[in-house]
Amino acid sequence: MxxxxxxxxxxxxxxxxxxxxxxxxxxxxxxxxxxxxxxxxxxxxxxxxxxxxxxxxxxxxxxxxxxxxxxxxxxKALGGAYAVARHLRQTLAAEGVDATDADLAAGHFADRTRSVTVACATDGNHGRAVAWGAQRFHCRAVVFVHATVSAGRAEAIARFGAEVRRAGATYDDAVRLCAETAAREGWTVISDTSWPGYEEIxxxxxxxxxxxxxxxxxxxxxxxxxxxxxxxxxxxxxxxxxxxxxxxxxxxxxxxxxxxxxxxxxxxxxxxxxxxxxxxxxxxxxxxxxxxxxxxxxxxxxxxxxxxxxxxxxxxxxxxxxxxxxxxxxxxxxxxxxxxxxxxxxxxxxxxxxxxxxxxxxxxxxxxxxxxxxxxxxxxxxxxxxxxxxxxxx
Ligand SMILES: Cc1ncc(COP(=O)(O)O)c(C=O)c1O
Missing domain, CATH: 3.40.50.1100 (Rossmann fold)
Known part of the structure; x- marks a missing residue:
C-alpha cells in the first residue's frame, strides 16, 4: 500500500x-x-x-x-475556540456577569469583551481556531506565525479578523515570542501547549x-x-x-x-x-x-x-x-x-x-x-x- x-x-x-x-x-x-x-x-x-x-x-x-x-x-476549533469562549466567560464572571457562549456569540457583552485580546502561536490550524473563536465571541486576536508557515495559512487566519504577526524561525520560537509579548501587553495567551505555571488554558x-x-x-x-x-x-x-x-x-x-x-x-x-x-x-x-x-x-x-x-x-x-x-x-x-x-x-x-x-x-x-x-x-x-x-x- x-x-x-x-x-x-x-x-x-x-x-x-x-x-x-x-x-x-x-x-x-x-x-x-x-x-x-x-x-x-x-x-x-x-x-x-x-x-x-x-x-x-x-x-x-x-x-x-x-x-x-x-x-x-x-x-482544532474544538480546543482553541472553546478556550477563547471559556476565558471570556471567566473574565465576565470576575466582573459579576454570568454569560453563556450564546450570550457572547450574540454580542450581548461585546462592549466588555472587545477590550480583551487573546494571543497564540500557531503553525496554522490552532491560530485559525483561536481567530475564529475571537471573531465569533467578540474579542481581539493576535496570532504569531513562524517564518515557514505558508502565506495561504496566514491569510486564512487573517480572514477571521485576527492580526497575524510573523515571529521566529520555528513554532517553538513563536510560542516564546507570543508569551513574552502577551505578558508585556496584558493579553491572554490561548496556547495548545503548556509550560510550568501555565496549564489551565x-x-x-x-x-x-x-x-x-x-x-x-x-x-x-x-x-x-x-x-x-x-x-x-x-x-x-x-x-x-x-x-x-x-x-x-x-x-x-x-x-x-x-x-x-x-x-x-x-x-x-x-x-x-x-x-x-x-x-x-x-x-x-x-x-x-x-x-x-x-x-x-x-x-x-x-x-x-x-x-x-x-x-x-x-x-x-x-x-x-x-x-x-x-x-x-x-x-x-x-x-x-x-x-x-x-x-x-x-x-x-x-x-x-x-x-x-x-x-x-x-x-x-x-x-x-x-x-x-x-x-x-x-x-x-x-x-x-x-x-x-x-x-x-x-
Ligand atoms: C492537523 C493536525 N493534526 C494534529 C495536530 C497535533 O496536535 P497537537 O499539537 O495537540 O499534538 C495538529 C496540530 O496543530 C494539527 O494541525
Missing part, C-alpha cells in the same frame, strides 16, 4: 507506571456541553474503509474525518479535543477498536484521545500509538526518558501541524501514563498516503486528508508491514483500527500539488 520506508518505534515502558491523569471528567463535561450547544455543531463523520483495511491486513479501519469541523478544516484546549474522540467512540459499531493511531505535534490531541479512550473503555481500551514526523520526535524522546525532552534542531517537515520540537509537559503526563508507543514516520510517505486516501482503495469512499492528517495512517501501514513492529504492537489480521483525519485540505494549493504531483514539492 505504501513504500517500505524506514520508521522508528519507541515503546513506552513507563505506561501505567509514570505520568498522571490531567484531564478530569468534569472538565470534559463542561467542554462537551458548551461546544455541542454552539450553532453549526454536528459530529464529523466516521468513514469505514474496508478496502484499505484489507490492503493493510487488518480487520477494520475507520477514519474520523475532521475536514468539515465548523468549516475550519481541522479538529492548555488543559481546557485538550478537554475540547476530547469531543472528537468521544464522537468517534460513540459512532463506532461492532467490536471496539483494538488500536488508535493519532498524530502529535505538542501531544495535546494524542493526550485527549488517550484520556477519552480510557474514560470510555477502561483498562480494556485500545492501544494508543502516537505518531510524529521523524524530524520532530519529541514525544518519542520523552516517552523513552520518562520526562519532557525536545527533539534537536533538524530538517523541517511537510507535516506542518506536527512541526513542534517541544512536547507539552501537561499532555506528556497523560501520554506517559497511557500511550503504548510512539512512531516516527518519514516525509516520503506523506504524499503517497494522501493519494491513497484521495483515490479510495477498492471501492472505499475518497477521503480528503491534509499533510498532517496522514501521519497515523503512515504509522499503521509501516508498522503493520514490519514483523517486529507488528508483533510489538499486537497488530495483526484481527486488529480494528481507528485513525483520526485531523485535517482536510487546510492549505488547498499544497494539497493539490501533493496529491496530483508530489515531486513538485519534494
Amino acid at each position: 505504501l513504500p517500505a520506508l524506514p520508521f522508528r518505534l519507541t515503546l513506552n515502558r513507563f505506561r501505567g507506571r509514570a505520568g498522571r491523569p490531567v484531564l478530569d471528567p468534569a472538565g470534559f463535561a463542561e467542554a462537551k456541553a458548551a461546544i455541542t450547544a454552539w450553532p453549526g455543531y454536528a459530529p464529523t463523520p466516521l468513514h469505514d474503509l474496508p478496502g484499505l483495511a484489507a490492503g493493510l491486513g487488518v480487520a477494520a479501519l475507520r477514519w474520523k474525518d475532521e475536514g468539515g469541523r465548523f468549516g475550519l478544516g481541522s479538529f 492548555p488543559r481546557a484546549v485538550m478537554q475540547g479535543y476530547r469531543l472528537m474522540a468521544a464522537e468517534a467512540f460513540a459512532q463506532w459499531r461492532g467490536d471496539p477498536p483494538t488500536h488508535v493511531f493519532i498524530q502529535a505535534g505538542v501531544g495535546g490531541a494524542a493526550a485527549a484521545v488517550a484520556a477519552q479512550a480510557a474514560a470510555t473503555f477502561g483498562e480494556r481500551g485500545p492501544r494508543v500509538i502516537v505518531v510524529e514526523p521523524m524530524a520532530f520526535d519529541g514525544i518519542a524522546r520523552s516517552l523513552a526518558a520518562g520526562r519532557a525532552v525536545p527533539s534537536p534542531p533538524g530538517p523541517d517537515t511537510l507535516m506542518a501541524g506536527l512541526a513542534c520540537a517541544e512536547p507539552s509537559p501537561l499532555a506528556l503526563e497523560e501520554l506517559l501514563l497511557r500511550a503504548e508507543a510512539a512512531l516516527g514516520v518519514p516525509e516520503e510517505a506523506v504524499a503517497p498516503a494522501m493519494r491513497l486516501l484521495a483515490r479510495g482503495v477498492r471501492g472505499d469512499p475518497p477521503v480528503v486528508a491534509g499533510e498532517s492528517a496522514v501521519a497515523g495512517l503512515i504509522g499503521l501501514a509501516l508498522a503493520r508491514a514490519n514483523r517486529g513492529a507488528a508483533m510489538a504492537l499486537g497488530l495483526g489480521p484481527g486488529s480494528r483500527v481507528l485513525l483520526f483525519g485531523t485535517e482536510g485540505a487546510t492549505d488547498p494549493d499544497l494539497y493539490a500539488r501533493l496529491v496530483a504531483c508530489p515531486e513538485a514539492v519534494a
